[in-house]
Amino acid sequence: MRWEEVCENKQLQDLPFKIELNKWGQIVMSPVKIKHSFYQGRIQGLLESLLKTGEVMPECAINTSDGVKVADVVWCSDERFAQIEDEVSASISPEICVEVKSSGNSLEEIKLKLKLYLEAQALEVWLCNEQGQIKFYNEQGELEQSLLVPNFPKQIKR
Numbered sequence: 001m002r003w004e005e006v007c008e009n010k011q012l013q014d015l016p017f018k019i020e021l022n023k024w025g026q027i028v029m030s031p032v033k034i035k036h037s038f039y040q041g042r043i044q045g046l047l048e049s050l051l052k053t054g055e056v057m058p059e060c061a062i063n064t065s066d067g068v069k070v071a072d073v074v075w076c077s078d079e080r081f082a083q084i085e086d087e088v089s090a091s092i093s094p095e096i097c098v099e100v101k102s103s104g105n106s107l108e109e110i111k112l113k114l115k116l117y118l119e120a121q122a123l124e125v126w127l128c129n130e131q132g133q134i135k136f137y138n139e140q141g142e143l144e145q146s147l148l149v150p151n152f153p154k155q156i157k158r
Contacts (some may be wrong), residue, residue: 001025004088018059021067036102039128041074042156043098047075050149054095055081061089062097064116071097071117072128075148093120096148099126124148132156 001021040058047056048136060074068089076084076094079108083098084090097117101110114125118139125137136156146152 001027014144018070023065023067025067033102035130036100037071038158039100039132039156040098041132042132043073043100043126043128045071046152046156047096047149051075054078057094060094060097062117062120063089063091063095064093064120066112068118069113069116071113072100073098090120093117093122095123096126096146097122097124098126098128101130103130126152128156 002025044056044058054075054077056073056075058073060071060076061068062071062074070096074094075096080092080094083092084094099105099110099113110127112138114127117125118137123138124143126146127135127137129135132155134152134156136152137147138147147156
């Protein structure tokens with residue numbers, strides 16, 4: 001299956017699952033809990049308040065070497081957004097990709113997504129755990145703080 005087919009399929013719309021494709025075109029669905037949505041919304045809001053340029057988006061579909069993955073939140077510079085805004089799934093990753101871990105995610109799956117987003121030219125990948133703690137990564141490995149958004153907190157609070 002191709003990502004365009006997933007997007008156009010009426011039976012796959014309004015499902016309470018995050019939908020992605022693996023490299024064989026198979027649909028992978030993950031259930032989303034309230035806490036996941038809470039952290040996703042908070043991260044989006046914080047990015048919007050801390051960055052005055054570019055675009056912050058939830059649920060961004062990104063082409064990777066392992067199929068289409070959907071980052072929970074992304075930040076994209078104006079230049080990169082101009083490249084991808086009319087695409088069905090991003091041919092180049094936004095500069096910041098954020099994954100919010102849920103109980104259905106294994107650590108291996110999250111580490112794979114980190115690698116895939118960086119391969120797709122993300123500059124940073126942020127991982128938020130189930131307690132709202134954020135870790136920041138780039139090609140060199142884990143960072144003490146985000147280099148692109150140094151004021152971003154390491155803990156999301158209620």
